[in-house]
Amino acid sequence: MDDIRFAVLGTGGIGRRTLEVSQHKDGLTAVAACDRNGVAIDHGGLDVDELLAATEGNIASGPQDDGPGDVATDGGAAAAKADGVKQHGDQSGIVASEQGEPTETPIDDIITESDAIDAVLLALPNLEHDFIPRVAERFAEADYEGVMIDVLKRSRVIGMLDDREDLLKESGITFVCGAGATPGFLTGAAALAAQSFVEVEEVEIWWGVGLKSGYEDNRGTVREDIAHLDGYDIETAREMSEEEIEELIDDHDGVLEFHDMEHADDVLLERAGICDAENVHVGGVLDVRSDEKPTTTTVSVTGTTFDGETGTNTFELDDVTSMEANVNGPALGYLKAGVRNNRAGHYGVFGPADLMPGF
Numbered sequence: 001m002d003d004i005r006f007a008v009l010g011t012g013g014i015g016r017r018t019l020e021v022s023q024h025k026d027g028l029t030a031v032a033a034c035d036r037n038g039v040a041i042d043h044g045g046l047d048v049d050e051l052l053a054a055t056e057g058n059i060a061s062g063p064q065d066d067g068p069g070d071v072a073t074d075g076g077a078a079a080a081k082a083d084g085v086k087q088h089g090d091q092s093g094i095v096a097s098e099q100g101e102p103t104e105t106p107i108d109d110i111i112t113e114s115d116a117i118d119a120v121l122l123a124l125p126n127l128e129h130d131f132i133p134r135v136a137e138r139f140a141e142a143d144y145e146g147v148m149i150d151v152l153k154r155s156r157v158i159g160m161l162d163d164r165e166d167l168l169k170e171s172g173i174t175f176v177c178g179a180g181a182t183p184g185f186l187t188g189a190a191a192l193a194a195q196s197f198v199e200v201e202e203v204e205i206w207w208g209v210g211l212k213s214g215y216e217d218n219r220g221t222v223r224e225d226i227a228h229l230d231g232y233d234i235e236t237a238r239e240m241s242e243e244e245i246e247e248l249i250d251d252h253d254g255v256l257e258f259h260d261m262e263h264a265d266d267v268l269l270e271r272a273g274i275c276d277a278e279n280v281h282v283g284g285v286l287d288v289r290s291d292e293k294p295t296t297t298t299v300s301v302t303g304t305t306f307d308g309e310t311g312t313n314t315f316e317l318d319d320v321t322s323m324e325a326n327v328n329g330p331a332l333g334y335l336k337a338g339v340r341n342n343r344a345g346h347y348g349v350f351g352p353a354d355l356m357p358g359f
């Protein structure tokens with residue numbers, strides 16, 4: 001495949017690692033990146049090492065309204081910003097890089113340059129659920145022709161993207177949704193594991209993440225996960241101060257266990273015709289005080305074969321593979337699959353399971 005020029009929207013924990021991992025993949029050139037305060041664009045290729053060094057421990061996390069059609073996206077807590085934990089006001093994030101320019105319209109600045117961008121990876125917070133669909137809409141309204149890909153988690157967002165499918169198609173956008181680890185990598189694994197069966201009864205996804213050394217860089221993700229705990233929802237998680245989050249983590253000795261999470265693996269497997277969404281269960285364990293995974297990540301697919309046997313196919317990740325490796329490797333892999341489809345004229349909304357063998 002020809003060289004792919006791509007942009008990253010959001011250079012928090014996930015977006016930074018996307019840039020880093022892309023350096024280990026063939027044919028990918030990062031040409032643009034933005035966060036809530038700034039933008040860096042170089043169509044000849046960004047100096048990724050410099051950008052990573054400048055934003056190390058200095059992520060522009062937290063809410064930002066970047067224009068009229070935008071919303072405050074709270075991925076890393078307004079409170080974190082107020083605490084000055086690792087942000088430095090308007091100087092946080094990309095603007096600390098030699099390549100970064102301050103801007104009040106980071107996403108629009110990238111849209112303006114999008115003719116020369118083949119793919120856009122959205123590593124934006126998703127506590128405002130229609131934020132990513134509305135960003136997609138803005139690209140479509142500007143007649144962007146290319147790939148957009150997100151690593152969002154919540155099931156309800158997929159429908160919001162489907163609602164915009166006609167607009168995306170008209171523009172020539174191939175949108176790959178839910179293409180991180182779960183949903184994403186593990187949804188694709190479930191689709192593959194299902195191929196032994198003619199009928200799938202159940203898909204169980206159980207993940208383990210150890211995040212000690214990556215905790216500072218992944219506060220946005222941890223906050224989103226907290227919304228899945230009993231007694232919490234998106235609103236309460238959004239409003240929590242950093243101290244309240246630390247307190248909650250202390251109360252759990254650093255280990256949070258989640259059951260029946262609203263992860264889009266369910267709707268993504270259903271829309272690919274593999275099984276009903278209600279038969280997909282996602283849970284997992286997050287340890288923010290150890291890099292060791294508290295539990296092994298597994299996908300178990302139970303079904304019946306054409307000749308009447310009932311079995312369970314299991315896909316297991318090695319405990320040494322980090323969350324960042326398992327989100328960004330697949331996201332960039334799906335980005336490449338998206339570009340192949342886009343160049344073949346396949347536009348619209350695709351889930352990770354749609355890019356696997358059919359069922």
Ligand SMILES: NC(=O)c1ccc[n+]([C@@H]2O[C@H](COP(=O)([O-])OP(=O)(O)OC[C@H]3O[C@@H](n4cnc5c(N)ncnc54)[C@H](O)[C@@H]3O)[C@@H](O)[C@H]2O)c1
Pocket residue numbers: 009010011012013014015034035036037059060061062063064065066070071073075076093106107123124125126127151152153178179180181182183184217218219220221222224327
């Ligand atoms: N599918 C998976 O397996 C998986 C795993 C981990 C994280 N995620 C998702 O990845 C996303 C990013 O998580 P994170 O931990 O990197 O978050 P983060 O809070 O660390 O980073 C978010 C970034 O978005 C930027 N941003 C916020 N509002 C913006 C705006 N209006 N315009 C431009 N930039 C803006 C911030 O400045 C920051 O750079 C989340 O939605 C999370 O749920 C998915």
